[in-house]
Amino acid sequence: MNLKSKWMLSGISSVLALTILLPSGANASKLSELEQKKQEAQQQQNQLNSGINDKSQKISNNASKLEKLAAKIDELNKKIGETEAKISSVQAEIDQTKTEIDELKKSIEELEHKIAEREELLKERARAIQLSGGSVDYVDVLLGANSFIDFIDRFSAVNTLIDADREIMREQAADKKLLAEQKAQVEEKLAKQEERRAELVTLKSSLDGQKKEQAGLVKQLKAEQNRLSKEKSNLEGELDETMNLSAELEKEIVKEQARLFEIARKAEEERQRKLAAEKAAAEKAASERAAAEKAAAQAAAKVKSSVKSSSTKKAESTYKAPTPAPAPKASSGFINPAPGRLTSNFGGRNIGAGNENHRGVDVAVGTGTSVSASASGQVSYAGPRGTYGNVVMITHSMNGQMYTTVYAHLSRIDVSVGQSVSQGQHIAASGSTGRSTGPHLHFEIHIGPWNGARSNAVNPMNYISN
Secondary structure, eight states: OOHHHHHHHHHHHHHHHHHHHSOTTTTTTHHHHHHHHHHHHHHHHHHHHHHHHHHHHHHHHHHHHHHHHHHHHHHHHHHHHHHHHHHHHHHHHHHHHHHHHHHHHHHHHHHHHHHHHHHHHHHHHHHHHHHTTSSOOHHHHHHTOSSHHHHHHHHHHHHHHHHHHHHHHHHHHHHHHHHHHHHHHHHHHHHHHHHHHHHHHHHHHHHHHHHHHHHHHHHHHHHHHHHHHHHHHHHHHHHHHHHHHHHHHHHHHHHHHHHHHHHHHHHHHHHHHHHHHHHHHHHHHHHHHHHHHHHHHHHHHHHHHHSOHHHHHHHHHHOOOOOOOOOOOOOOSBOOSSOSEEEEOSEEEESSSOEEEEOSEEEEOOTTOEEEOSSSEEEEEEEEOGGGOEEEEEEEEETTEEEEEEEEEEEEEOOOTTOEEOTTOEEEEEBOOSSOSSSBEEEEEEESSOOTTSOOEEOGGGTBOO
């Protein structure tokens, strides 16, 4: 939990402890303070919930990124495996090529040896010709034959020598050509294999680099994930504390409303007792007046019989019986808190922000119109409150039942928390504060205490008696 939240919770807890210890005279504004602290705690909860939702969203986003990175890493691993398999295949081909090169080298060595031998043979022939005084004259050889058989032998020998020379020259040329081709083939084959192997090694190096980079990102995301999870856990801990505090505040508010209800109940009992006493006194006075009137009538009858008829007529014409005084009327239920036209009824409505449940009625009145208490009771809240704007709440006791009336969007508040008010007493002036589309009075009646979202509101028009 951060230091600011701890200070706030500590401060609210201190207020709770002090308000419990203060006497009733000192905590006249206790309910208002508790409601304000509850509102602050609710705002804190909303902020914490928002923070938790934000962390959850980020954690979800990171998890999605991690899944994508894991998939990419798997794909890279697959490519790396394929590349390594290709490298192994190329290496096997290179090894095979080296074997072939070794065989070609042996063949080349043999060719070179044969070529060298022929070269030596040809050199020997050339030296022999040179020693004999020039080129060999095969005609002289033939003409020098002693007999026809010798001529045939010499002719055959000459042809053999000529063919041998030609064959030697052809073989020498062919072997040299083959030697050159084999050398070129070996060099080309080896160069291609080495080039391909170098490409695959480069590709593997690139894939290894990508894999390393992806692994680094995974590490960073996991660290971020751990950080977000820790922050979310801390926020959830703070939320639990504020919710526990809200529960404590709720209990204190219920106690305070019960205390105010008890005050209102006793005040109502006292008012009913006074009304009963006034009624009894009025009935007694009426009985006494009736007795006096009866006695006066009896006296008048006696006078009438003892005086002359003319005097009696004159007396009768001047006598007038006293008119009984009207008995005081007791209030019956709630009254209209302000004169005006009803513009919005209780229940479902839509004023541009979507369907909503209207917990009271709206009365069209100009700004500054006097607002009166709908019934006698104790002021339980007086001040600004969210969409209500400036609002007054009064706790009432009627026939042992608690009621709460709400007067909202006020331009001015003229009562304070804990103050006793009587039915019809001025408490505020109408206005357009809070969530309001124009000057009017928003009026609610709740059976029991006002309890915010867990509304126990009823239609005021079913309870207003005039």
